[in-house]
Amino acid sequence: MSIKVMIPTPLRVYAGKRDSADIAAATVGEALGRLTSEFDELRKHLFTEEGKLRAFVNVYLNDEDIRYLAKENTPTKDGDTISIIPSIAGGTSKNAD
Amino acid sequence: MSEILEIEISAELAAKIGEHGVETYPHECCGALLGRDQSFTGKVDSDAKGHEAAREILGLFPLVNRREDSPRNRFSVTGEDVREAEKSASAQGLEVVGWYHSHPDHPARPSEYDRDHAWPWYSYIIVSVRDGVAGDMTSWRLKDDRSGFLEEKIDSVKAGAAV
Numbered sequence: 542m543s544i545k546v547m548i549p550t551p552l553r554v555y556a557g558k559r560d561s562a563d564i565a566a567a568t569v570g571e572a573l574g575r576l577t578s579e580f581d582e583l584r585k586h587l588f589t590e591e592g593k594l595r596a597f598v599n600v601y602l603n604d605e606d607i608r609y610l611a612k613e614n615t616p617t618k619d620g621d622t623i624s625i626i627p628s629i630a631g632g633t634s635k636n637a638d
Numbered sequence: 639m640s641e642i643l644e645i646e647i648s649a650e651l652a653a654k655i656g657e658h659g660v661e662t663y664p665h666e667c668c669g670a671l672l673g674r675d676q677s678f679t680g681k682v683d684s685d686a687k688g689h690e691a692a693r694e695i696l697g698l699f700p701l702v703n704r705r706e707d708s709p710r711n712r713f714s715v716t717g718e719d720v721r722e723a724e725k726s727a728s729a730q731g732l733e734v735v736g737w738y739h740s741h742p743d744h745p746a747r748p749s750e751y752d753r754d755h756a757w758p759w760y761s762y763i764i765v766s767v768r769d770g771v772a773g774d775m776t777s778w779r780l781k782d783d784r785s786g787f788l789e790e791k792i793d794s795v796k797a798g799a800a801v
Contacts, residue, residue, distance in 0.1 A: 549757075550734075551757045551759035551760050552758075554759065582782075586758065586784070596755075626720050627720060628716055628720065629670075629719075630755040631756070632666060632705075632708075632712035632741075632749060633744040633749050
């Protein structure tokens, strides 16, 4: 079973300059795990040191945000496409909260 | 290591970023930088040797700050906004090469919060807006190891000359 993971432009340099990768996986989490195993340099830009997906990194399965599906446990099927899109955030160093 | 990162933007577009910051003051403004990058493959460590402004900004895509709880010192752009910015860039034959935001009453330097929420490759332009007046403008790129930002030179050219 093969799914396509689209690599966002800023991260292609860490993925052999490829714009996509075909990966065999049964869930979104498995796909991202295999992607970052193959391209180790990608990992720190997608996941925290604790291995959690960074809060500003959005993952879509065929245009559906996985937060509204089963998150990283969302099952995939042959021909699915995963997109990785950042949220953009920033601000001054004062505490926001 | 002596990298020379450089970004080219017309004086007109640079002024527009400042104007956006003034408009939203005392809240932060934000938007996408649309342009072209000739050095696409370059990592920050190895990039930019002997090139002429490999990255140029040719348009802006102003966005709405989604942070309603603390818009004075935070900005947030959703994944959907980012997709819209990418579509707009693509329709113009450009790509999203970075993002801009303002620091109201703060220096134009990236914060820890900025670093935590950045990706390499993108240019992050920050404009300082003090007492409602646009001031310093700087541009930054996250290092490959996420340890900090490298400042890139803003090469501001006369209106129209960059196109």
